[in-house]
Amino acid sequence: MVDLYVYYKVRDEDAERLAHLVCALQTRVIQPGHARLLRRPESKDGLQTWMEVYPDVPESFAATLEDAVAGAGLDGLLQGPRHVEVFTEIPPCA
Template sequence: MIDLYVYYKVRDEDADRLAPLVCALQARVIQPGHARLLRRPESRDGMQTWMEVYPDVPESFAAELEAAVAGAGFEGLIEGPRRVEVFTEFPPCA
């Protein structure tokens, strides 16, 4: 299992339109309450940085998520690419 983090930029004026689309996507692709949508508290140059967090998902989830994003209506609401980062847990230290 992996933890998947997806971050991207959103223009301030598009945030209110995009947020419900991301929440709807998350409800479709994963058990409700299992994903999180975060944003940095500040905007820079009219841009917000958002992060979708999907903890403890199978490695195949990244491809499933990207396929779902293609039809989610995000076009024109995200500035630049969606960047995907994968993290795994270290074995227990003690």
């Protein structure tokens, strides 16, 4: 299992509309309450930085998410690409 982090930028004026689309997307791809949608508290030059967090998902989930994003209607609301980062847990030291 891995943790998946996806970050991207959105214009202030598109934030509310995008939030609805991302929440609907998350509901379709993973059980409710398992994903998180975060944003940095400040905007810079009219842009917000958002992050989707998918903890403890199978490695194949990244492909599932990519397919879902393709049909979710997010493209026109994003400023630049979605950046996907995958992290694995390090076994405890003690």
